[in-house]
Amino acid sequence: MDSKLPNAKLCTNRVLLLAFLVQTLFFLGANGLSSYNCKPSGTNITCVCVYDSVMNGTEVNCKSVGLTSFPDAGFDDVDDGYPIVHLELSNNSIKSIDELALEKYPALQMLILDTCELESIDDLAFFDHVTLETLVLANNPALKKVPMIDVTLQKLDLSNCGLNETGDSKLDLENIADAPYLYTVILDNNGLSLWPKNFNTKIGSLSLKYNNLETIADLSDELDRLEELYLDHNSISNLDSSVPSLPESLHILSLDYNPISVIDNDYFHNLNFIEDLSISHTNLQSISAIAFQGMSPMYSGHRIRLTFQYNYQLEQVSRETFDPFLYSPNEYDLLEIELDNSFLDCVCEMIWIPQLLTNQQSMGLSPDEVTISGTCSSPIELSGVSLDKLKESDITCNSPEPDDGGGDSDDSSARNAAIVLGIILAMMVVGTIGYFLYDRYFKNTYLSV
Numbered sequence: 001m002d003s004k005l006p007n008a009k010l011c012t013n014r015v016l017l018l019a020f021l022v023q024t025l026f027f028l029g030a031n032g033l034s035s036y037n038c039k040p041s042g043t044n045i046t047c048v049c050v051y052d053s054v055m056n057g058t059e060v061n062c063k064s065v066g067l068t069s070f071p072d073a074g075f076d077d078v079d080d081g082y083p084i085v086h087l088e089l090s091n092n093s094i095k096s097i098d099e100l101a102l103e104k105y106p107a108l109q110m111l112i113l114d115t116c117e118l119e120s121i122d123d124l125a126f127f128d129h130v131t132l133e134t135l136v137l138a139n140n141p142a143l144k145k146v147p148m149i150d151v152t153l154q155k156l157d158l159s160n161c162g163l164n165e166t167g168d169s170k171l172d173l174e175n176i177a178d179a180p181y182l183y184t185v186i187l188d189n190n191g192l193s194l195w196p197k198n199f200n201t202k203i204g205s206l207s208l209k210y211n212n213l214e215t216i217a218d219l220s221d222e223l224d225r226l227e228e229l230y231l232d233h234n235s236i237s238n239l240d241s242s243v244p245s246l247p248e249s250l251h252i253l254s255l256d257y258n259p260i261s262v263i264d265n266d267y268f269h270n271l272n273f274i275e276d277l278s279i280s281h282t283n284l285q286s287i288s289a290i291a292f293q294g295m296s297p298m299y300s301g302h303r304i305r306l307t308f309q310y311n312y313q314l315e316q317v318s319r320e321t322f323d324p325f326l327y328s329p330n331e332y333d334l335l336e337i338e339l340d341n342s343f344l345d346c347v348c349e350m351i352w353i354p355q356l357l358t359n360q361q362s363m364g365l366s367p368d369e370v371t372i373s374g375t376c377s378s379p380i381e382l383s384g385v386s387l388d389k390l391k392e393s394d395i396t397c398n399s400p401e402p403d404d405g406g407g408d409s410d411d412s413s414a415r416n417a418a419i420v421l422g423i424i425l426a427m428m429v430v431g432t433i434g435y436f437l438y439d440r441y442f443k444n445t446y447l448s449v
Contacts, residue, residue: 034050034051035048035049035050035051036048036049036077037049037077038060038075038076038077038078039075039076039077040062040067040071040073040074040075040076041071041073041074041075041076042073043067043071045062045065045066045067046065047060047061047062047065047075048060048061049061049075049077049078051082052085052086055085055086055109056082057082057083057084057085057086057107058078058079058082058083058084058085058086059084059085059086059088060075060078060084060086060087060088061088062087062088062089062092063088063089063090063091063092064090064091064092065092066092066093067089067092067093067094068092068093068094068095069094070089070094070096070097070098070101071089072097072098072100072101072102072103072104073104074104074105083105083106083107083108084105084107084108085107085108085109085110086108086109086110087105087108087110087111087112088112089111089112089113089116090112090113090114090115090116090136091114091115091116092116092117093116093117094113094116094117094118095117095118095119095120096118096119096120096121096122097118097120097121097122097125097147098122098125099122099124099125100124100125100127101122101125101126102125102126102129102132105129106131107131108129108131108132109131109132109133109134110132110133110134110135110136111126111132111134111135111136112134112136113135113136113137113140114136114137114138114139114140114157115138115139115140116140117140117142118137118140118142118143119140119142119143119144120143120144120145121143121145121146121147122147123145123147123148123175124147124148125147126147126148126149126150127147127148127149127150128150129150129152130150130151130152131152132149132150132152132153133152133153133154133155134153134154134155134156135149135153135155135156135157136157137156137157137158137161138157138158138159138160138161138186138188139159139160139161140160140161140162141160141161141162142162143161143162144162145174145175146158146173146174146175146176147175148175149175149176149179149182151179151180151181152181153176153179153181153182154181154182154183154184155182155183155184155186156176156182156184156185156186157186158173158185158186158187158190159186159187159188159189159190160188160189160190161187161190162190173196176200177200177201178200179200179202180202182200182202182203183203183204183205184203184204184205184206184207184228185200185203185205185206185207186207187206187207187208187211188207188208188209188210188211189209189210189211190211191211191212192208192211192212192213193211193212193213193214194213195208195213195217201222201223201224201225202225203223203225203226204225204226204227204228205226205227205228205229205230206223206226206228206229206230207228207230208230208231208234209230209231209232209233209234210232210233210234211233211234212234212235213231213234213235213236214234214235214236214237215236215238215240216231216236216239216245216246217245218245219245219246219247223247224247224248224249225247225249226247226249226250227249227250227251227252227273228250228251228252229246229250229252229253229254230252230254231253231254231255231258232254232255232256232257232258233256233257233258234257234258235258235259236255236258236259236260237258237259237260237261237283238260238261238262238264239260239262239263239264239267240264240267241264241265241266241267241269246268246270246271248270248271248272248273249273250271250273250274251273251274251275251276252274252275252276252277253271253274253276253277253278254276254278255278255279255282256278256279256280256281256282257280257281257282258279258282259282259283260279260282260283260284261282261283261284261285261313262284262285262286262288263279263284263286263287263288263291264288264291265288265290265291265293266288266290266291266293266294267288267291268291268292268295269292269293269294269295270294270295271292271295272295272296272297272298273297273298273299274295274297274304275299275302275303275304275305276304276305276307277305277306277307278305278307279307279308279311280307280308280309280310280311281309281310281311282311283311283313284308284311284313284314285313285314285315286314286316287308287314287317287318287321288321289318289320289321290320290321291321292321292322292323292324292325293324294324295324296324296328296329296330297324297325297328297330297332297366298330299330299332302332302333303332303333303334303335303336304325304332304334304335304336304367305336305338306322306325306335306336306337306338307338308337308338308339308342309338309339309340309341309342310340310341310342311342312341312342312343313343314339314342314343314344315342315343315344315345316344316345316347316349316350317339317350318349318352319352319353319356322335322337325366325367326356326363326365326366326367326370327364327365327366328366329366330366331366331367331368332366332367332368333367333368333369334367334368334369334370334371335366335367335369335370335371336371336373337370337371337372337373338372338373338374339372339373339374339387340373340374340375341374341375342374342377343377343378344374344375344376344377344378344387345376345377345378345379346376346378346379346382346385346387346390346394346395347378347379347395347396348395348396348397348398350395351392351395351397353372353387353390354387354390354391354392354394354395355392356370356372357370357371357372357387357388357390358391358392371388372387372388373386373387373388374386374387375387376390382394382395
C-alpha cells in the first residue's frame with residue numbers, strides 16, 4: 001500500500017502539469033500569441049508572423065533578416081483571412097521603395113522602416129492606402145523626401161532623418177504639410193538649432209528631443225492645436241516671457257535636461273490646460289513667484305503634475321508660485337508638486353509646505369488633494385527629512401527681538417539720544433521766543449513808564 005503512494009503522487013503531479021500546459025496554451029491562443037515562420041514572396045528569408053486575435057490580423061516581424069528590397073509582393077504563408085496589420089522591417093538594407101508598394105497590404109496599420117538605409121520613396125508608394133496610421137522612417141539620414149501620405153496617417157517618426165542645422169530640411173516635408181489627421185510628429189536627434197519649417201501646423205504632439213535648440217519659437221499662432229511638446233535634451237537656457245511662445249492648448253510640456261537657470265515672470269501665464277509639466281535635470285536656481293500668474297486650470301476632475309526634480313541648485317520655492325493651481329475657479333482631483341533630489345533649504349521661507357500639507361482640507365483649495373515630494377538638504381538638523389513628514393514646528397523662523405528696556409542697545413541709545421536732543425531744541429526755541437517778546441513788548445511798554 002505504502003509503495004504505491006509515490007506513484008500516485010507522481011501521477012497527480014503530471015495531471016496538474018498537463019492541466020497547466022493546456023490552460024497556458026488556451027490563454028496564449030485566446031490572446032493572439034500564436035506565432036509561426038513566414039517568408040516574403042519570392043525569397044528564402046524567414047520572418048516571424050504572429051496572429052493577433054484582438055486586431056483580427058497578422059503582425060509580421062522581419063527585423064534584421066537581410067532584406068535588400070521592400071517585400072511588395074506580400075507573404076506566401078499568411079492567411080488572407082487574417083491580413084497583415086503590422087509590418088516590422090527595421091535594420092535591413094532597403095534602399096528604395098517603389099510606387100504602390102502597399103498594394104498587397106490592404107489592412108496595414110503600422111509600417112516600421114527604422115534604420116533601413118533608405119534613400120528614396122516614390123511619391124505614390126503609400127498613396128491611396130486608407131488604413132495606414134503609423135509610419136516610422138527613423139534613422140534614415142540619406143532619405144530625401146517623405147512620400148505622399150493619405151488622410152488616415154496619425155503618427156510619423158522622422159528621428160535622425162537629415163534635418164540640417166539651419167532649420168531648413170534636406171528632407172522634404174511638403175507632402176505632410178496638409179495631412180488632416182496627423183497628430184504625432186517625432187523629429188528627435190536631427191541636430192536642429194532652429195525650429196523646422198514647412199511642416200504640418202495641425203499636429204497635436206511634437207517631439208524635438210536631442211537637438212540643439214536654444215530657444216522656444218513662438219508657437220502660439222502656428223501650432224494652436226498642440227497638446228504635447230517634448231523638448232528634452234536641447235540647449236534651452238532661458239525661458240523668456242518677452243517672447244509669447246507657448247500655445248494655450250498644451251497638456252504636456254517636457255523640458256528635462258536643458259541648461260535652464262531661471263523661469264521668468266509670467267512665462268507660463270497661458271497654460272490653462274496643462275496636466276504634466278516637467279523641468280528636471282536642469283540648472284534651475286529659482287522659479288519666479290509669478291511664473292504662472294495669469295493662468296487658471298480649466299479642467300475639472302483630473303490630476304496636475306508639476307515636476308522639478310534633480311535641480312541641484314534649486315534651494316527654495318515660493319508658495320505664491322503655485323497659487324494659480326491652489327486657488328483656481330475650477331476644482332480638480334489632485335495637484336502633485338515633485339521636488340525630489342533638489343538641495344532644498346528648509347528654512348522659514350519653506351514653512352508654507354508643512355502648513356499646506358497639514359491644513360489643506362480647511363484652506364478651501366481647488367484640488368481635492370495636494371502632495372509635495374522631496375527631501376530637505378539643510379539645515380543640518382533637517383537633512384534627510386521628507387517634505388511630507390516635515391512639521392511646522394521643525395522650522396525656525398527668527399522674529400525681531402523685543403525691547404527689554406535695558407537701554408544699552410544701539411537702537412535704544414539712538415532713540416534716547418534723539419528724544420533728549422528734541423527736548424533741548426524745543427526748550428531753546430521756547431526761550432528764544434520768550435526773550436523776543438520780553439525785549440520787544442514787555443520791556444518797552446511797562447519798564448519805560
